[in-house]
Amino acid sequence: MGEFNMRERGRVEWFDRKLGYGFVSREGAPDVFIHGSKLQEGSREWLEAGDIVEFEVREVTRRNGGKKAQAFEAKLITPVSTSKPNSEETI
DSSP, rough: OOOOOOOOEEEEEEEEEETTEEEEEETTTTEEEEEEGGGOOBOSSSSOOEEEEEEEEEEOOTSSSOEEEEEEEEEEEEEETTOOSSSSSOO
């Protein structure tokens, strides 16, 4: 692959546990699609609206040939359900 992907942070706008996907808002950039299978090991398997996550953004090709941004290697930083962060870092 050879390309460097910077990590970003964003807030989960919504996440459907049954479907296993949702969207994350980013400051100054369009929302990005996130799939539960792209969460790093050690994070829970689902997200909640308001959670803060850190992730890499990669452009993927859709079935129709179009491109979309998608979050990969996502890590839960601050769960909305608690005021304690899941990491030493906070936003």
